[in-house]
Amino acid sequence: FVNNGGGGYVSSDSSICIEGISLDDVVRDEKVTFLKFDIEGSELKGLVGAKETIRKNRPDLAICVYHKREDLYTIPNYILNLCPDYKIYLRHYQLSKYETVLLATCR
Numbered sequence: 001f002v003n004n005g006g007g008g009y010v011s012s013d014s015s016i017c018i019e020g021i022s023l024d025d026v027v028r029d030e031k032v033t034f035l036k037f038d039i040e041g042s043e044l045k046g047l048v049g050a051k052e053t054i055r056k057n058r059p060d061l062a063i064c065v066y067h068k069r070e071d072l073y074t075i076p077n078y079i080l081n082l083c084p085d086y087k088i089y090l091r092h093y094q095l096s097k098y099e100t101v102l103l104a105t106c107r
Helices: 022-026 043-047 051-057 071-082
Strands: 034-037 061-064 087-092 100-105
Touching: 022 043, 022 051, 034 043, 043 051, 043 061, 043 071, 051 071, 061 071, 071 087, 071 100
Parallel strands: 034 061
Antiparallel strands: 061 100, 087 100
């Protein structure tokens, strides 16, 4: 884990390994209407693990994009590639550089 104050993120060269399961495997055929990800720089990986849920259900999304600089463009591009109908918005919640959230909806 790399701590940049309020903008830390999970480092790929960490010695700690955590086994996870994709959101698609967890929810399967359940109806999903809202997804919120603040997972310390792993938001894109979370979206990849939820791609079928997003394609099928088109839930509203609230995704933190301040942990990694590239998230400001990779995450909206990934979402729009999954479903071009999404409308993308950015909302900033503090005076510091942290707490910028991407909001997306198909409504």
